[in-house]
Amino acid sequence: MWSLERGPEGLGAEPLPAAPLPGFARYPLAAPALRAALARFAPDVVDAHYVPNYGLLGAIAGRHPLAVTAWGSDLLIAARRDPLQRARARFILARADLVLADAENLARAARALAPRPDRVHVIPWGVDLARFRAAPSREPGLIVSTRMHEAVYDLETVIAGVAPVLRARPAARLVIAGGGSRTAALERLAAATLPEGRWRFIGLLGPEALAEWLARAEVYVSASRSDSTSLSLLEAMAAGALPVVSDIEGNREWVGEGDGARLFAPGVPAALAAALARALDGSDGEAIRARNRGVVEARADRGRNMERIASLFASLARGAA
Numbered sequence: 001m002w003s004l005e006r007g008p009e010g011l012g013a014e015p016l017p018a019a020p021l022p023g024f025a026r027y028p029l030a031a032p033a034l035r036a037a038l039a040r041f042a043p044d045v046v047d048a049h050y051v052p053n054y055g056l057l058g059a060i061a062g063r064h065p066l067a068v069t070a071w072g073s074d075l076l077i078a079a080r081r082d083p084l085q086r087a088r089a090r091f092i093l094a095r096a097d098l099v100l101a102d103a104e105n106l107a108r109a110a111r112a113l114a115p116r117p118d119r120v121h122v123i124p125w126g127v128d129l130a131r132f133r134a135a136p137s138r139e140p141g142l143i144v145s146t147r148m149h150e151a152v153y154d155l156e157t158v159i160a161g162v163a164p165v166l167r168a169r170p171a172a173r174l175v176i177a178g179g180g181s182r183t184a185a186l187e188r189l190a191a192a193t194l195p196e197g198r199w200r201f202i203g204l205l206g207p208e209a210l211a212e213w214l215a216r217a218e219v220y221v222s223a224s225r226s227d228s229t230s231l232s233l234l235e236a237m238a239a240g241a242l243p244v245v246s247d248i249e250g251n252r253e254w255v256g257e258g259d260g261a262r263l264f265a266p267g268v269p270a271a272l273a274a275a276l277a278r279a280l281d282g283s284d285g286e287a288i289r290a291r292n293r294g295v296v297e298a299r300a301d302r303g304r305n306m307e308r309i310a311s312l313f314a315s316l317a318r319g320a321a
Contacts, residue, residue, distance in 0.1 A: 027053045031060045038063045044317035055092040065097040065316035072228035075109040103228035105249045124229045126302035134240035135215035141172035144217035146232045149180030157223040161272025174199040214239035237292035244275045
């Protein structure tokens with residue numbers, strides 16, 4: 001593994017030179033170092049994650065077979081709003097021997113740009129079903145958010161939408177996990193908006209702690225404005241927290257209104273509050289939990305889905321089409 005960014009200490013990523021320049025220049029300038037490292041390592045397959053930066057780096061490094069893994073915003077947001085980013089994505093996908101997407105909406109965006117749409121495969125990364133599972137009991141009224149604190153996840157709408165629910169329900173409380181560039185501003189907003197003592201920011205959590213919170217929660221909430229397959233949603237579905245999520249295409253691939261979740265219009269706090277009330281007042285919680293667990297077991301078992309990806313990599317390594 002090679003990266004310009006510093007990852008977790010235990011990951012063992014080899015550093016690539018990161019010039020103090022904007023991303024459009026920083027990643028291409030690392031290509032000679034990557035090319036030399038790949039020549040020494042002689043991999044059977046190269047897998048580049050996130051299209052605009054490492055996808056570009058993998059494409060100009062020139063090593064094949066090359067797999068490119070899209071993450072969502074790289075094609076669903078950046079490539080749609082900017083012609084130059086769209087042209088760059090076409091350049092990268094034209095050089096990929098395999099394109100991996102974790103949702104059908106992301107795959108459609110990739111196929112629209114790739115000259116060989118048949119090379120695009122939809123495989124959700126999935127969740128660890130042994131770790132994310134329901135607990136024997138739940139905390140009534142516990143609402144949990146596990147999204148990162150960035151603009152696309154719109155935690156401002158979460159806080160504004162949860163506020164009237166907390167005021168109307170003495171047992172309800174909000175717990176916000178995660179972190180990001182907006183954490184401090186969100187904490188100030190929560191202090192000014194939410195009833196005192198009824199909310200907490202608990203920071204970035206490891207997988208075990210995250211699974212424990214979702215197993216305890218009655219409701220999982222996400223106001224994301226864009227997603228492919230949300231891993232956070234799948235984790236909540238596996239752990240039995242009732243999803244209250246924005247009505248966007250990526251979410252509708254897994255849940256619908258009254259069919260595994262309560263949906264609300266993105267960016268509308270009043271709609272989120274109404275969806276939360278439907279979730280907390282509903283009598284179909286156990287049926288929803290059983291339905292969601294079954295969907296994740298059938299389509300998002302991480303072990304099974306990683307085997308599918310490994311099989312595609314093995315086919316590339318053998319030179320199979």
